[in-house]
Amino acid sequence: MKKMQDLDPIDLKILALLKQDSRLSHKQIGALVHRTGQAVGARISHLIEQGVIERYTLAIAYPQKQFIQLFLNEPRFSEIENIINHFEQVDEFYxxxxxxxxxxxxxxxxxxxxxxxxxxxxWCRYSVESVIKKI
Structure with a gap:
């Protein structure tokens, strides 16, 4: 996997633009980084192959958001992982x-x-932090 510090300024700019709006075409990005759309496409493909870009995604503005820490009572990892993965409201799980x-x-x-x-x-103790405002 390529490290962020190994990326050149063009790759970093491409990543920043995709992070802002992943719907941008290669041609649109190329105009902003002074490269052809084809060159941008090749760079993006390389970033995907290197594991720098994991996936393209969509951020939905849900009315509620929580950060929940879980502290297991016993080391029964697979049980809690199965339970958590059944909730469609879980956006990320680490x-x-x-x-x-x-x-x-x-x-x-x-x-x-x-x-x-x-x-x-x-299965566990927990700590719930609910977001009141995105900054």
Missing amino acids: KVMGNACYMVVAHFSPQELNLFIEQISK
């Missing part, structure tokens, strides 16, 4: 190193969050 065992980024309504907590309480 096994982490530090105080918590997992970090969940989700968009539960208050009622859904209550159901989620009831499900996971058998």
Whole structure:
């Protein structure tokens, strides 16, 4: 996998433009970085092959967003992973190193969050941080 510090200024600019709007065509990006659309396409393909670009995605503005830390009571990783992966409101799910065992980024309504907590309480302790404003 290529490291970010190994990328040249053109690749970094292409990444910044895609991060702002992944719908931009290669030709549009090329005009902004002074390259042809074909050259931009080749660079993007190379960034994908190198693992720098994982995927193109869409960010949806949900009315609620939570950051949930999970602290397992017992080392039963597969059970909690199966439970968490069944919730469609989970946007991101990471096994982490530090105080918590997992970090969940989700968009539960208050009622859904209550159901989620009831499900996971058998397996772990948790800390929920709810977003009140995006800055």
